[in-house]
Every structure is written in C-alpha cells, then in structure tokens.
Amino acid sequence: MRTPVSTYRLQIRPSFTLQDAAELTGYLKDLGVDWVYVSPILTAEEGSDHGYDVTDPSTVDPSRGGPEGLEALSKAARKEGLGVLADIVPNHMGVASPGQNAWWWQLLKEGRSSKYAEAFDVDWDFGGGRIRIPVLGGDDDLDQLRIVDGELHFYDHRFPLADGTWTEGDSPQDVHNRQHYELVGWRRADAELNYRRFFAVNTLAGVRVEVPWVFDEAHQEIVRWFREELVDGLRIDHPDGLADPEGYLARLKEATGGAYLLVEKILEPGEKLPETFQCEGTTGYDALADVDRLFVDPAAEEFLDDLDARLRDEAEPANYQVMIHGTKRRIADGILRSEILRLSRLVQETSALPRLDVADALAEIICWFPVYRTYLPYGQEILEESIEHAAKHRPELAGVLEGLRPLLLDTTGELARRFQQTSGMVMAKGVEDTAFFRYTRLGTLTEVGADPTEFAVSPGEFHQRMARRQAELPLSMTTLSTHDTKRSEDARARISVISESVPEWELFLGTVQDLTPIPDGPLSALIWQAIAGAWPADRSRLQVYALKAAREAGNSTNWTDPNLEFERHLAAAVDSVFDVPEVGAALENFVAELEPYGTSNSLSAKLVQLTMPGVPDVYQGTEFRDGSLTDPDNRRPVDFQARIDALAELDGGARPARTNEAAKLLVVSRALRLRRDRPELFGGYQPVAATGAAAAHVVAFSRGADAPGAVTVATRLPKALERNGGWRDTAVDLPAKSRDELTGTTFDAGPVPLATLLEHYPVALLVPVD
Known part of the structure; x- marks a missing residue:
C-alpha cells in the first residue's frame, strides 16, 4: 500500500477542472506536497460546485474534466512524484433533477419492479406503493402539472411516466395519480417522506451499497481508477450513513487492491475508530480540535461564561x-x-x-x-x-x-x-x-468534530494525545481547514486571541451593539467574532454568512419560516461595517488589537499541524492567510499564481516579516518539504522540555524515534506572553545541534533561550546537524 506523507486538497468544479489541477502539480511539488487530494469527480448535478450530489457513478464528470481530465491529472502527478487521493460519496446520490440520474429515473418510471428499487432505500408500504417527492409548494400546485413530450412536468421539474399510464386527453392530475411516485408539498417531507436521505436534504437519496450488485455498479468507475493506476487512495464521505460501514470498508479495501483509505468520521473526545475498520484513519477533525485548543487561554473561560450569561439575559451561561x-x-x-x-x-x-x-x-x-x-x-x-x-x-x-x-x-x-x-x-x-x-462564547471551539465544553488544552495534555496518535493512528489525516469547517484556520487563530482580550472584546461588542444592535445576544457574539476573524471581507460574503448563521441557529429566524424583521436588523448590522463610520472604526481597531497575536497563533498552529503525528492536509489556498467562513465562502476560487510567485521569491532568498502573508507560506513549504524529503526525522514523538518564567507559553516536541528528529517549537498565548514581559529566562532544551529550517540559523544542543530561537518568527522547525 502506497501511503501519503502529506496531501493538498483541491475543489474540482466546472470553473476549476482536473486539467487545471494537472497544471498545478509542479507548484504542489515545489511546495513540498506528497499527494494531490481532489473533491468528488464523478458526474454530479449540473452546476454543482461541490460534487457531493453524484448523479452518475459510472463516469467522471465531463464538466469537471471528464476521464481525460483524470488521466491528465494522474499523468502530471506521476511526473512530479505525487500520489492522488480522491473523495467518493457512497452513501447517497443526487436526485434533484431525475432526468440527470438514470438510476432514479428508472426507479420513478418502474416503481417496485425496477432493478433500482433495491438500490434506493424506500419504504414502499408507507407510501402506498409510491415514492413521495417533496417538490410542490402545496397540494394546490398539482394544478400546475403538465404533460410535455411524454413526461410529467412541474415548472422546471421533469418526471417519467410509467408505460401505459397515459393517453392523449388525460388530465395531468389523473396521469400523476397513476405513477409510482407522488409529488407532495415540500413541508410534508419532515414527517411523511418514505425514502432515506442524506441528513435532511430531500435531493440526496440514500443508496444501499450493502447490496453486492449495488456496490459493484456504484464502484465500477472507482475500481477502474485503481486498475489503471490513476488514483492511489480514497476519502470516503459520511460512512456513518451506511448500513454496514465495517463491511463496506472491507469490500472497498479488497476492490481497490488494499489502497489507502480515510473515512470522514467525526470522533468525539475520547472516542476511537472501531479496530475492525479497514482504513488508515479519519479526515482529521479530531486533530483540528486538539491543535485549536492549545492556543486558547484557559483563564478566560469564567469571564466568557459570565459574558454569555449576560448576553442571554440569564443568571447562568448556556448549559x-x-x-x-x-x-x-x-x-x-x-x-x-x-x-x-x-x-x-x-x-x-x-x-x-x-x-x-x-x-x-x-x-x-x-x-x-x-x-x-x-x-x-x-x-x-x-x-x-x-x-x-x-x-x-x-x-x-x-x-x-x-x-x-x-x-x-x-x-x-x-x-x-x-x-x-x-x-x-x-x-x-x-x-x-x-x-x-447557538453556543457562542468563543467561535474557535464550535468547529466540526469538537466538543466546545473543552475550553483549552495544556501542552502536557496535548503531548499525551499526540503520543497516542503516533502509536494508534500514524497514517490518519490531520487538518486545520476543510470545505466543511465553519471558520478557516486563520479566522479561528484570530478569534482565539479573544480569550486573551476579554475586556477589549466586551468593549467592542458593546460598542457595535449600541450602534447597530442585533436583537439576539448570543447570535451577536457569533456574528461579530466571525466578522473580526474574517476581516477584511466584502459586504456580500458577510451578509451571506450572517443570514446562514442566524437561520441555522434557529432562535430568531429559520429557513422554513424566516423572521423578515429580525433579518432586516441583522443585515443592517452587517451593512453598518461599511456604511457607519463609527462601526467601521470600532471593527478596525479591534482587529488591529487581535491581528499580531492572531498571526502568531496562525503560524504556530500550522507548524504544529504539519509536523505532529499523522498525514497533514493543506486545504487549497491556505498556505496564505485565509479568513474564510462557512461554505460556500470557504470554496471560493484561489489565486494560485500569487502563491507560485511568492514561493519563487522565498526560494530566491527572501525572508518575509512575521506579519507578511508569505510568512505562512514559508512555514508551510519548509515543513512539507522536510516531511517529504527527510521522513526519518518523523518516526516518533517526544515532548521537548522548556524551563523558565514563560515555559507555559511554548509547545515543543521532537519527532525522533531512536535518533534525534525534527523539533517543532511554537508560541502559545502570545498576548499574555507579551503582557507578562516576554520570554525572559525561558529556554528549550534541544536534544541535538540543530538548524532552523525557517531562518537557517544553527543552535547548539542543550538549553537555547527562546528570545534567541524565536527572534524572527513565533515558531522554529529544527533539524539535527552534524
């Protein structure tokens, strides 16, 4: 089995195809990446930007580059020595447009007698032998049905007609009543739907891949990728939706010849993957949670709880x-x-x-x-x-x-x-x-796969978790940003500084709430943290985020019955950032207060993630600072040329200031290259001791096993560090004479003052030298 040292996730879509990805492989190699990792590439609903609504599992999506695009990417990756990891979606298919999904079309046309009745998960008896399709605004909309070219149409929706169920002159309503499906009002889906979905998405119908022939037909194209050596590993979307995840993974492992497999499995704190799962690990949300909490000040918990209670106008914070x-x-x-x-x-x-x-x-x-x-x-x-x-x-x-x-x-x-x-x-x-x-005391904590009641993690606890990760799941992915994260790694790094800036946060929130109130206290905290984390951002991005956040929270408005008056206040608050000078100035001042420490957190978290046990993933574009919020914001196009040019400058000898965007690129490229080119430096995990007055502000570890390995040194709680007088007498004890990959400076073995070691950057990546 070929396994990756690192991966780089690319969002493949009509505006960025597999051919475009192939053109990037030279840059990815230069960056230090080991495998290119692509979002779903099987044929999906037309216009889909994410690809998780697959309509034809037998083909690579022509709009994403088609089979020739996959071949081009694979060929380019091989030329650069890169592997290929592909995202697949076994749990469900896209059924928004039945005419695009041959399986679903045949099911609707033939009903229980269809071959695909066994492929989809339908409770026929509950529907009276019919599949309920929730597309109508209400039952009165049946008057809008039309027969067009031998099909039943409802506005832009097309549905098949069963053989022998209509003749010229029949009313569309009568023809509809003879079909194997029943078009119903969308509100009836909540309690009356009779097919399994992905979560509550009516247009994603569950597929029964536990049935052997369904597995074979759904994976025929995927298996070809391995037979023809186009792909090296797979990321499996939402295995928890499958009837038999263990059996599915065993079957997939066999079908792919024992390939590297990762599951998009969210592990709660203390939870482990079943030992019987034939995969190499998860997609890394559990690692994200551990890293984030290193940079949250535990002393702030009581104060933020008190603020949360006041925002809720209650005696106690949210339970x-x-x-x-x-x-x-x-x-x-x-x-x-x-x-x-x-x-x-x-x-x-x-x-x-x-x-x-x-x-x-x-x-x-x-x-x-x-x-x-x-x-x-x-x-x-x-x-x-x-x-x-x-x-x-x-x-x-x-x-x-x-x-x-x-x-x-x-x-x-x-x-x-x-x-x-x-x-x-x-x-x-x-x-x-x-x-x-809804749980908004600190936005860093409410990320996918995390338990927000765990407020912070000490270096000691972090070391214990990393030792377990090295021993149990050394090939599991680690990540900080994905297409599903609610805030990017850099937005969270800045928001984490609020834990060191509680008075400033209270003042800022009070100021903007006085000037342009959001009439929902907890939501106001969420929105203003997000705006501060993402800033600078344009108006439309922030408006889309705020509306989605409010409707998801569901306290003051929601998706199905929106409170338009509340949403007007919410939109006005976002607009005020751009239209009310006092609000804009308050935001700029608050962000300026957070920014230097947020940058420190960003560089530190990134270096820790890239060098800790596991296979590190870099989400597209995040080698630069990226202040994205929840999807679709985090799937925006990336300016790769800017990154290519900046990497060339670094390789030409430029040394960016720690506040420069290229500082993160320096950290990412040097860490990825070292992991790829010197794997012997990453075979174990040992904490590196720090002594002195500010020892609590450093996290340091060595990846050596039986010999000295790479040493990571990162700053934590940088604002409190500065407030308390800096590093002073604090030192780390280096196990060997070492060179910092970021600055080229060499240090002798033994105690090294952190004021010297971290003179240029808040992090150091040290390699043993003779």
Whole structure:
C-alpha cells in the first residue's frame, strides 16, 4: 500500500477542472506536497460546485474534466512524484433533477419492479406503493402539472411516466395519480417522506451499497481508477450513513487492491475508530480540535461564561448538554421526524408498544447519544447508557424504553441497523448545524468534530494525545481547514486571541451593539467574532454568512419560516461595517488589537499541524492567510499564481516579516518539504522540555524515534506572553545541534533561550546537524 506523507486538497468544479489541477502539480511539488487530494469527480448535478450530489457513478464528470481530465491529472502527478487521493460519496446520490440520474429515473418510471428499487432505500408500504417527492409548494400546485413530450412536468421539474399510464386527453392530475411516485408539498417531507436521505436534504437519496450488485455498479468507475493506476487512495464521505460501514470498508479495501483509505468520521473526545475498520484513519477533525485548543487561554473561560450569561439575559451561561439535547429533539421532532417514524414502524412489526410513545422514546435515546453512532456490537455500552439517561429524563417512557432495549441491541435486526444510521443524522443537524450556531462564547471551539465544553488544552495534555496518535493512528489525516469547517484556520487563530482580550472584546461588542444592535445576544457574539476573524471581507460574503448563521441557529429566524424583521436588523448590522463610520472604526481597531497575536497563533498552529503525528492536509489556498467562513465562502476560487510567485521569491532568498502573508507560506513549504524529503526525522514523538518564567507559553516536541528528529517549537498565548514581559529566562532544551529550517540559523544542543530561537518568527522547525 502506497501511503501519503502529506496531501493538498483541491475543489474540482466546472470553473476549476482536473486539467487545471494537472497544471498545478509542479507548484504542489515545489511546495513540498506528497499527494494531490481532489473533491468528488464523478458526474454530479449540473452546476454543482461541490460534487457531493453524484448523479452518475459510472463516469467522471465531463464538466469537471471528464476521464481525460483524470488521466491528465494522474499523468502530471506521476511526473512530479505525487500520489492522488480522491473523495467518493457512497452513501447517497443526487436526485434533484431525475432526468440527470438514470438510476432514479428508472426507479420513478418502474416503481417496485425496477432493478433500482433495491438500490434506493424506500419504504414502499408507507407510501402506498409510491415514492413521495417533496417538490410542490402545496397540494394546490398539482394544478400546475403538465404533460410535455411524454413526461410529467412541474415548472422546471421533469418526471417519467410509467408505460401505459397515459393517453392523449388525460388530465395531468389523473396521469400523476397513476405513477409510482407522488409529488407532495415540500413541508410534508419532515414527517411523511418514505425514502432515506442524506441528513435532511430531500435531493440526496440514500443508496444501499450493502447490496453486492449495488456496490459493484456504484464502484465500477472507482475500481477502474485503481486498475489503471490513476488514483492511489480514497476519502470516503459520511460512512456513518451506511448500513454496514465495517463491511463496506472491507469490500472497498479488497476492490481497490488494499489502497489507502480515510473515512470522514467525526470522533468525539475520547472516542476511537472501531479496530475492525479497514482504513488508515479519519479526515482529521479530531486533530483540528486538539491543535485549536492549545492556543486558547484557559483563564478566560469564567469571564466568557459570565459574558454569555449576560448576553442571554440569564443568571447562568448556556448549559451545553441541555442545549444539545434540546436542539437534537428539535431536529428529531422536526426535519428528521420521517426517519424517526420509520424506525417506529419497524418496532410495530414485532412489538405491541404504543406507536407514538415508541417514536418519542427512540428520539429520546438518540438525543442522549454522546457520539454520532455506535457500531454494534462495538459501542454497546454507549447505547445502554443512552437508554438509561433517557429513562431518567423521561420516567414516563421507562417501560417503552425497556421494551426497545433488546430490539436496538439485536445486531441481526433491521431496526438496530437503521437506528445506527439515523443517530448520526440527528447529531449532525442538531449539534453541528444548530447548537454550534447557538453556543457562542468563543467561535474557535464550535468547529466540526469538537466538543466546545473543552475550553483549552495544556501542552502536557496535548503531548499525551499526540503520543497516542503516533502509536494508534500514524497514517490518519490531520487538518486545520476543510470545505466543511465553519471558520478557516486563520479566522479561528484570530478569534482565539479573544480569550486573551476579554475586556477589549466586551468593549467592542458593546460598542457595535449600541450602534447597530442585533436583537439576539448570543447570535451577536457569533456574528461579530466571525466578522473580526474574517476581516477584511466584502459586504456580500458577510451578509451571506450572517443570514446562514442566524437561520441555522434557529432562535430568531429559520429557513422554513424566516423572521423578515429580525433579518432586516441583522443585515443592517452587517451593512453598518461599511456604511457607519463609527462601526467601521470600532471593527478596525479591534482587529488591529487581535491581528499580531492572531498571526502568531496562525503560524504556530500550522507548524504544529504539519509536523505532529499523522498525514497533514493543506486545504487549497491556505498556505496564505485565509479568513474564510462557512461554505460556500470557504470554496471560493484561489489565486494560485500569487502563491507560485511568492514561493519563487522565498526560494530566491527572501525572508518575509512575521506579519507578511508569505510568512505562512514559508512555514508551510519548509515543513512539507522536510516531511517529504527527510521522513526519518518523523518516526516518533517526544515532548521537548522548556524551563523558565514563560515555559507555559511554548509547545515543543521532537519527532525522533531512536535518533534525534525534527523539533517543532511554537508560541502559545502570545498576548499574555507579551503582557507578562516576554520570554525572559525561558529556554528549550534541544536534544541535538540543530538548524532552523525557517531562518537557517544553527543552535547548539542543550538549553537555547527562546528570545534567541524565536527572534524572527513565533515558531522554529529544527533539524539535527552534524
């Protein structure tokens, strides 16, 4: 098995094709990258910028470069010595436009008799033998149906007609009533849908890859990539949605000849991948959380909690556990109600338990889950504990919960399997997409895969976690930014400085709230932190982010029934940054207060991530400072030419100031090159001791195993460091004579003053020399 030393993620789309990626391989090699990593490239919904709505798994998307584009990228990568990692989407397919998806079209045309009835996850009996398609505004919209060229049309939507179900002169409504599908109002999807989706996205229909022929047909093109040596590894999207993740990974490992596999699996603190999973690790959200918390000042927790309570106009700050129980119930009883009811129908098939109580009890168990899903029998204790918590919280359901226990633990039953598929949906929508926009004391903490109640991580705790990572998952990915992160690494690095600047943050927030109030205290904290983290940013980017954040939070407005008056106030607050001089000046002053320390955090976090145990990924463009917010903001085009030119200047001998954008490029390129060219320096993990008055402000480690290895030294809590008098007598004890890859300066073994070591940059990357 070929494995990567590092990866570089590129978002492939019609405006940046596989051919464009091929043109970048020379730059990626120069940067120090080992593998190029591409977003989904199978044919997707026309116009899709992300590619996760695959409509034809048998072809590489022509709009993304087609098979010739993949061949061009692979050839260019091989020429530069790079591997290729591809993102694939086994859990679902895009069905927004049935005419673009041959599988879905045939299913709608032929119904239960279709070959693809086994491929999609449909509860036919619940739909009266028909698939419910939630595209109408309301049932009155059936009057807008038309028969056009032998198809049923609803505005721009096209649907097939079953053979023999229509003749000239039939009304469109009568023809519709004879089909294997039923067009229904979109609001009915919450409780009445009868096909499995990706989360609550009606246009992404779940696929049953656990069926052998479905796996084969869905992976025929992917297997070809390995047979023809076009691709070296895969990133598997959302494995928690699969019926049998363990079996799927085993099958995929075999089909790809034992290739390198990563799963987009969110591990909660302390959670581990099942040992039976045949993959090399995760996509790195767990690593992101560990790195971020190194740069958060634990002393700020009490003060930010107090501010949070005041913003909520309550005596106490938000209780996160109570909050996520409520947000998960909101999801289970709302947009994912149809999934809960499907589980309850399965219970009714084998039990006389009351149907509504069963649905209530199932939702309650899921809402007590501390993880996305269990993989029975692995994780049985988690399920048992969640049932116990549900019984204590809802004693009136104790009998029903006890009746459900053996059914949910029965690994041979459909209920247990579907329950596991459903729990991750509720977790993702209730926590990531709701609570993370409500729990706002510090935006750094509410990132995908993190537990925001863990406020900070000490260097000692970080060292313990990295030693475990080296021992257990040395080939797992590490990351700081992805296409799914809610704030880029640099936005979070700046926001983390708020933990060292609580009085300044309170003053700034109070000023802007007085001048242009957002009538939702917790949301105001979220929005203004995001604006400060992203600044400078244009008006449209901030408006799109603010509206999405408010609707996801769902407290003052939401997606389905927006509060237009609240949204007017919100938009006015964002506009005030550009239109009200006092607000613009307050923001500029606050950002200026954060910026030097945010830059220090950015360089430090990046060097730690690139040199810690695991396979580091660089998300496209983030070798420069990038203040992106949640998607689609984090998928904007990248100016690669600027980065190519800046790297050439660095390689020509330029030494950027620590505040220069190229300083991050220096850190990224030198760390990636060293990992690729000197792998023997990265075989272990040992903390490097620091002594002196400011020892708490440094994190340092050696990657050596049996011999001296690369040493990383990074600054933490830089504002407090400066406030307390700088490094003073603080030193690190270098295990060998070393040269700093960033400055070229050589240092003898033994204690080295940090004031000297970190004279030019807040970080050092040291290599042993003779």
